[in-house]
Amino acid sequence: MQDFSQLLTKAGYSVAEAAKRLGYSEGHIYRWKRGEETPRDSVIRLLELEIENRQVNLEGSFAFIDLFAGIGGLRKAMESAGGRCVFTSEWDRFAQQTYLANFPDNRPVVGDIQEVNAEDIPEHDVLVAGFPCQPFSIAGVSKKNALGRAHGFADETQGTLFFDVLRILMHHRPAAFMLENVKNLKSHDKGRTFDVIKRKLTEELGYTLDTRIIDAGHYVPQHRERIVMVGFREKTDFSFDDLYLPEYGRRRMRDILHPEDGTESAEGHFTIGIDAKVNSKYTLTDKLWAYLQGYAAKHKAKGNGFGFGMVDGDSISRTLSARYYKDGSEILVSRGEGNNPRRLTPRECARLMGYPEDFRIPVSDTQAYKQFGNSVAVPVFAEVANLMAPHVFDVMNRSASLKKVG
Template sequence: MMRSQSKMLVDPENSALSRPIVPIYGQDDPCRFNFIDLFAGIGGIRMGFEAIGGHCAFTSEWNTFAQKTYASNFRDNHPPGGDITKIPTSEIPPHDVLLAGFPCQPFSIAGVSKKNALGRKHGFACEAQGTLFFDVARILEAKRPAAFLLENVKNLVSHDKGRTFAVIQKTLREELGYQIFYKVIDAQHFVPQHRERIVIVGFREPTAFSWEALKLPEKGTQRMSQILHPEDGSEKPEAHYTLGPLAKVSDKYTLSDKLWNYLKGYAAKHRAKGNGFGFGLVGPDDVARTLSARYYKDGSEILIDQGPKRNPRRLTPRECARLMGYPDNFTIPVSDTQAYKQFGNSVAVPVFREVARAMQPHIGAVLTGRASSQAA
């Protein structure tokens, strides 16, 4: 099998970081493809595409703590690069598929509310983050990969009365010429967590792709008992999350009286006003609210009921990993605070494994020149 030669690319921010260009797999090997992982976080989307035979040729993630977790779990010869806005397209290797979970804060309900309160712009007007979509667009324009997958919060569709999403669609369809499909998917099909995210997939050539190909298990089949530490000795203790021969959850995750009283008072105050703000208390048979990046602050959106004689507790970082669909051999090399932020910002891995599976034949069709005839 013929392969083009590799050459080294140097990260503009750190000359010690180099990334080899891994050649694109050709038509004689249609089941394999190269992809790049932008705004990579801790690699949740990547895991889905590796599961269908993809090879990661380039990674960009600006957060140094996320880089540490990513590098601990993916033994690449290209360490995660930094700020994508500072990396010229000439230094990004050729690739077949572009993956990008571009920052969602400018479009999320919480993000918009916070920026409005502070008098700051949001959406594409947010100079710090909103325009990062256009870094995705410039790479698509320069590299013309066969396919892409973009991920964001559900609110992206309705932000600014739909105008933000209209700009995204126009850019991808009319300016870049990609056939695009989008769908809001709730991770609750796969994990015991209500977590809706929009997934946008695109193909360089017309294809027969359809969201009907997704196999989504019935909601409610997954419960918190499947991700919680059993605390009965059936799993090995994992310091400092669980301790002793029964692998009991450390007391450090139980809320203090002061914090628990505050959260109860906060919830009562808002109930009196007729709104639903407050903590989310769950047990083994329940489904959790959405895990957010702010979980480290008080854990209020997902508190584990420990019975009437004990205050509830936070999830451990390992339980957060399970709630997002990460396997137990996923390494967590950072502090609890950073881990909570990382899993709260992550995608639910099984969702993207299933989306990748649905995309797989159509990626192959574009790469082998069968896409247009297949679509016809």
């Protein structure tokens, strides 16, 4: 008889889902899972049939897991290419709130991936992860240096989370992976950090590895460079040279800013009134605006480039960061001569990152700014996911053929 816990994992059921599907209490499911009791043969057979039917019914799609998921940007990208998410891990409770509001899976979002055994993760074809970038980013490294703290792989709290990606890849051997990080990952510690990543993925795990730094400005009106890492368990014809990049800057801020003319409906506290005007709460106070102007003037006099970033409808913005909630200085929207500028609303941030209009924002503005600042630009990764998909199926089909021959 097959192990009940393993069958449950293969079927992709939570305890609650299994109880409902099998017609037993959750207590029964837990006892069977722990090996304290033995389920009937009919229960085992039903689970086996569920797994077989799932494999037949889902032909033409692939299963993926979403690690360090944030609010689901990489999930949206993978789903656009025919992927099915079977497991999600995200530790931040506010990000979980936004994720579950937009992806009601009827299964929990798992918290700290370090506490999850690889064998408890469902089988999957693609591993997707935007593993934490703070230890590798320019800002993160500068901050840690100033505090006298270690960074990169020496950082025990974040840098080594990459090794959780490795242990899951090692255990499940999925057909492919897609990883995302900041552009500076390649140059961190004079390239030694990336050398470790490359060696682990290729020499130790045997995956191929293709990388490309892509600027989101090809898809959204934002200068945002990120490194994309794609790997396959077997050699394929995948190449980033086949990636379609629209003309840079074809979209401008006017495409994501509230029109404030009544052509869109007012939304929550973001916009108000019949014309859906941006709420005045997003306009900078005289004190904050004076401070930002003085700060910019001081650094300009010193020959530094620090200061605020002003945009209008014709602009392409700077990179939206997780610190945007503090003062909004990297992207301030002009309100005309003599008027204080304003911050973007969270809805405008969602648009700037390529999320659809029906994407729900159930958290406070502060949390929303952090979440969108930490997110990926969805259209960039959707393009990569769609480029990957035929090669994923190719590797899956080759493996299926070998199993039949065996």
